Amino acid sequence: MAYQILLNVLLACCWMFLIDTYSGTSFFIGYVLGILCLLIMRRFFSERLYLMKAWAIVKLLIIFIKEVIIANISVLKTILSPKSNYKPGIFAFRTELRNEWEITVLSSMITLTPGTLVIDISDDRSILYIHAMDIDDAEKAIHDIRVSFELGIMEVSR
Amino acid sequence: MIVAAKILIAYLIIQGALLCLIAAVGTLRLPDVYTRMHASSKGATLGVASVLLGVFFYYWFINGVFSGKVLLGIVFIFLTVPVGSHLLGRAAYSVGVKLDKRSVQDDYKGHRNFVIKHKDDSYL
Numbered sequence: 008m009a010y011q012i013l014l015n016v017l018l019a020c021c022w023m024f025l026i027d028t029y030s031g032t033s034f035f036i037g038y039v040l041g042i043l044c045l046l047i048m049r050r051f052f053s054e055r056l057y058l059m060k061a062w063a064i065v066k067l068l069i070i071f072i073k074e075v076i077i078a079n080i081s082v083l084k085t086i087l088s089p090k091s092n093y094k095p096g097i098f099a100f101r102t103e104l105r106n107e108w109e110i111t112v113l114s115s116m117i118t119l120t121p122g123t124l125v126i127d128i129s130d131d132r133s134i135l136y137i138h139a140m141d142i143d144d145a146e147k148a149i150h151d152i153r154v155s156f157e158l159g160i161m162e163v164s165r
Numbered sequence: 166m167i168v169a170a171k172i173l174i175a176y177l178i179i180q181g182a183l184l185c186l187i188a189a190v191g192t193l194r195l196p197d198v199y200t201r202m203h204a205s206s207k208g209a210t211l212g213v214a215s216v217l218l219g220v221f222f223y224y225w226f227i228n229g230v231f232s233g234k235v236l237l238g239i240v241f242i243f244l245t246v247p248v249g250s251h252l253l254g255r256a257a258y259s260v261g262v263k264l265d266k267r268s269v270q271d272d273y274k275g276h277r278n279f280v281i282k283h284k285d286d287s288y289l
Contacts, residue, residue, distance in 0.1 A: 078211075083187055087187065097264070114247070114251065124202055124203055125251050140203050
């Protein structure tokens with residue numbers, strides 16, 4: 008991915024030298040033309056085009072912000088409801104992710120999403136121990152959300 | 166335009182302050198360390214982030230200053246609060262703080278046996 012970005016910047020610099028104007032605008036035009044060149048030449052790269060990866064990151068960020076807002080609303084409901092009928096608990100979650108940075112991103116996302124808090128990660132990095140605010144109705148729904156996070160992170164790292 | 170910006174700024178700052186207040190109430194009302202951590206980590210994150218966003222918009226729309234420091238502050242809060250609350254929860258568990266009486270499940274207790282026993286489950 009870094010290699011493709013570097014190539015794109017280099018193509019933009021080439022464009023600036025070709026048209027002999029050194030400004031942000033000409034750099035931008037060169038960058039767009041460079042993207043077109045990479046698009047044409049993409050079958051020579053071993054990875055996929057880096058724009059796809061950037062788009063996956065943007066999608067993950069949008070999901071993340073949405074989940075943070077939902078999390079705050081649900082915690083707010085729990086705190087302000089007069090009767091406390093929730094059942095807290097710790098459950099284990101098996102993750103498919105292997106890289107350390109992927110697990111870090113996943114666990115901080117889990118911590119900031121509705122009613123869950125990562126307590127520990129097992130030594131072989133395959134199980135996350137998660138404290139849930141309400142284990143009854145949350146577990147299945149949370150699992151679905153978690154799968155969407157996990158798939159999003161896989162989409163980025165693929 | 167300025168009026169709309171002022172309404173947005175006031176909304177963001179009041180929302181942030183209310184979220185922080187509710188997080189503080191949550192740390193008083195909830196029963197044990199872990200559930201309190203839920204309230205403090207989530208409420209404080211979005212609360213402080215929206216106050217900072219309001220400050221950023223104030224400097225941008227009213228004073229015309231694009232203050233990058235405030236945006237960096239938001240990013241750093243979102244990066245560090247989950248890690249901090251994770252470490253606090255883990256430290257509390259390993260010191261031996263009990264879960265609340267209402268807790269129904271504790272998979273982390275004796276987790277090494279658990280790992281061996283349920284190796285093939287997809288999720289639990």
